[in-house]
Amino acid sequence: MKRVIFGSxxxxxxxxxxxxxxxxxxxxxxxxEAVRASFYLENPFGGGSTFVGxxxxxxxxxxxxxxxxxxxxFWFSLLVTFFSLxxxxxxxxxxxxxxxxxxxxxxxxxxxxxxxPPVAGLIGVLMFDQHVGPITDVAALFGYKMQIGxxxxxxxxxxxxxxxxxxxxxxxxxxxxGLQSIPKAVREAAQIDCRSSWxxxxxxxxxxxxxxxxxxxxxxxxxxxxxxxxVIDVVMKNEPGSNPMxxxxxxxxxxxxxxxxxxSSAQSVILMALVLLLTIFQFRMIERRVHYT
Amino acid sequence: xxxxxxxxLEVEARAGGRRTPLLSQxxxxxxVGDHTVLWLGVLFMLAPVLLAFLTSxxxxxxxxxxGLQFLPGDHFGETYEAVLFGATGFTGxxxxxxxxxxxxxxxxxxxxxxxxxxxxxxxxxxxxxxPFATLAFWVxxxxxxxxxxxxxxxxxxxxxxxxxxxxxxxxxxPLIASATGTFFFRQFFKSVPDELLEAARIDGAGPxxxxxxxxxxxxxxxxxxxxxxxxxxxxxxxxxxxxxxxDEGYYTLxxxxxxxxxxxxxxxxxxxxxxxxxxILAMLPPILVVxxxxxxxxxxxxxxxx
Numbered sequence: 136m137k138r139v140i141f142g143s144x145x146x147x148x149x150x151x152x153x154x155x156x157x158x159x160x161x162x163x164x165x166x167x168e169a170v171r172a173s174f175y176l177e178n179p180f181g182g183g184s185t186f187v188g189x190x191x192x193x194x195x196x197x198x199x200x201x202x203x204x205x206x207x208x209f210w211f212s213l214l215v216t217f218f219s220l221x222x223x224x225x226x227x228x229x230x231x232x233x234x235x236x237x238x239x240x241x242x243x244x245x246x247x248x249x250x251x252p253p254v255a256g257l258i259g260v261l262m263f264d265q266h267v268g269p270i271t272d273v274a275a276l277f278g279y280k281m282q283i284g285x286x287x288x289x290x291x292x293x294x295x296x297x298x299x300x301x302x303x304x305x306x307x308x309x310x311x312x313g314l315q316s317i318p319k320a321v322r323e324a325a326q327i328d329c330r331s332s333w334x335x336x337x338x339x340x341x342x343x344x345x346x347x348x349x350x351x352x353x354x355x356x357x358x359x360x361x362x363x364x365x366v367i368d369v370v371m372k373n374e375p376g377s378n379p380m381x382x383x384x385x386x387x388x389x390x391x392x393x394x395x396x397x398x399s400s401a402q403s404v405i406l407m408a409l410v411l412l413l414t415i416f417q418f419r420m421i422e423r424r425v426h427y428t
Numbered sequence: 429x430x431x432x433x434x435x436x437l438e439v440e441a442r443a444g445g446r447r448t449p450l451l452s453q454x455x456x457x458x459x460v461g462d463h464t465v466l467w468l469g470v471l472f473m474l475a476p477v478l479l480a481f482l483t484s485x486x487x488x489x490x491x492x493x494x495g496l497q498f499l500p501g502d503h504f505g506e507t508y509e510a511v512l513f514g515a516t517g518f519t520g521x522x523x524x525x526x527x528x529x530x531x532x533x534x535x536x537x538x539x540x541x542x543x544x545x546x547x548x549x550x551x552x553x554x555x556x557x558x559p560f561a562t563l564a565f566w567v568x569x570x571x572x573x574x575x576x577x578x579x580x581x582x583x584x585x586x587x588x589x590x591x592x593x594x595x596x597x598x599x600x601x602p603l604i605a606s607a608t609g610t611f612f613f614r615q616f617f618k619s620v621p622d623e624l625l626e627a628a629r630i631d632g633a634g635p636x637x638x639x640x641x642x643x644x645x646x647x648x649x650x651x652x653x654x655x656x657x658x659x660x661x662x663x664x665x666x667x668x669x670x671x672x673x674x675d676e677g678y679y680t681l682x683x684x685x686x687x688x689x690x691x692x693x694x695x696x697x698x699x700x701x702x703x704x705x706x707x708i709l710a711m712l713p714p715i716l717v718v719x720x721x722x723x724x725x726x727x728x729x730x731x732x733x734x
Contacts, residue, residue, distance in 0.1 A: 161605035168582035249714035251664035
């Protein structure tokens with residue numbers, strides 16, 4: 136809190152009003168509506184809805200298809216998060232070590248941040264395309280026939296690789312700025328104490344990076360859960376069929392294409408709960424990370 | 429680039445040579461290893477986009493016959509002219525120029541709207557003691573928890589009921605309903621020294637004058653940093669524009685990607701070249717902004733914690 140504060144007049148209310156208004160209309164109303172609709176069964180031909188209690192949730196959670204999508208989402212998020220963090224960390228550590236050209240490397244490695252996920256998806260689709268894609272050609276050299284959009288595993292692999300590609304730059308930027316904020320004295324002391332650069336990394340650098348890492352972990356899980364929507368949409372070329380998809384995609388699919396309002400809303404609420412859990416976890420970690428710094 | 433790197437290595441090796449030869453040799457090889465890893469990383473990030481660009485300079489038949497192209501072709505002018513000024517074949521009437529304009533409106537409108545609204549709100553929260561301040565704080569910051577994607581259907585219905593489908597307002601406003609900007613400016617205002625306000629009060633500045641004449645100019649760097657992040661975020665929106673705009677006059681470049689995909693499923697010889705040209709067009713402005721204003725961009729990204 137500020138020590139010196141203006142006396143209250145109409146001004147603070149006028150200044151707060153636009154933000155509060157937008158938040159209420161476009162955040163709280165829709166969120167509340169999602170919760171309400173999740174307890175109702177909408178009449179598909181218009182005209183009212185019936186209260187069905189937690190039936191929508193029961194239906195969703197016992198649906199084999201939903202369970203399958205949830206499983207895929209779990210593995211998808213795990214792989215995307217792990218690899219985009221690991222690749223970014225490796226590159227950041229190397230970019231931090233090299234004496235010359237560090238700045239050029241930084242630009243060359245970070246600019247993909249600006250590319251929209253669907254654009255990344257479109258380029259990826261071409262790279263994996265059955266007729267023109269170079270990656271498919273390489274796979275063919277090893278005797279493997281890659282079929283995006285037909286073969287479940289191939290499609291999943293393409294989605295995962297494209298999503299990783301898109302996320303590496305953000306992680307790279309954060310890791311590099313984390314590395315650069317490690318005090319010089321600490322680095323020099325570590326250099327004297329520990330000759331092996333491998334061990335120095337795991338015993339000194341890595342723990343110092345832990346706060347950045349925790350923060351990025353949450354960011355990446357959120358990314359894998361929500362922001363990859365466009366990648367998935369583009370890779371499956373608008374034809375869900377039996378293609379792999381994430382939970383968010385299913386919310387969209389059931390809500391807009393399937394017109395299953397109650398089911399889609401129930402799925403929304405489940406996702407909301409998931410995000411809330413993640414956030415609570417994040418705050419816990421932030422509290423704990425105070426000890427590191 | 430390659431040349432400078434290798435000459436750097438030589439310089440390093442020579443400099444090290446004056447010390448013990450074994451150490452310099454080990455250092456040389458370690459440096460080679462570091463640069464190799466970095467170059468592999470650069471290749472991983474760069475190659476797909478480079479390939480997309482090179483492919484966009486060929487005609488559809490060549491690409492269909494020979495696959496993606498690793499060398500520049502002679503259809504650059506043709507392809508990009510068609511994409512920029514013609515209805516692209518992916519859409520009925522929206523030209524690349526129209527979509528670029530719409531993307532600009534979305535990117536700039538979103539960034540400016542968000543900055544103005546969140547600066548005002550942050551000012552009210554930090555500099556005034558008002559009843560319900562804590563409530564207002566929580567009302568705003570809870571929005572950080574839930575992304576638009578989880579409440580997408582009811583959001584769509586509300587915008588539809590308000591008659592805002594196919595309008596810039598409907599496109600931009602709902603995206604602003606998150607507190608990232610407010611959070612960011614709140615942190616920054618808190619770090620502004622109190623003496624500044626005392627001095628301003630002694631000089632007789634009221635709350636409005638203090639905000640406009642002192643606080644806003646002071647936040648210039650912060651505003652630039654957050655503008656870049658928000659511009660890229662707005663420009664890159666996909667799901668929301670896809671739902672809100674059915675009228676092609678409002679299509680953004682990123683929204684246009686969906687059209688490309690829809691036309692592809694069923695085409696004999698898809699217009700690969702034009703599709704890649706559109707992809708390049710859609711990524712160019714945000715990339716330029718991020719690369720040119722690199723310093724501010726990194727500041728905005730790492731300090732706003734998104």
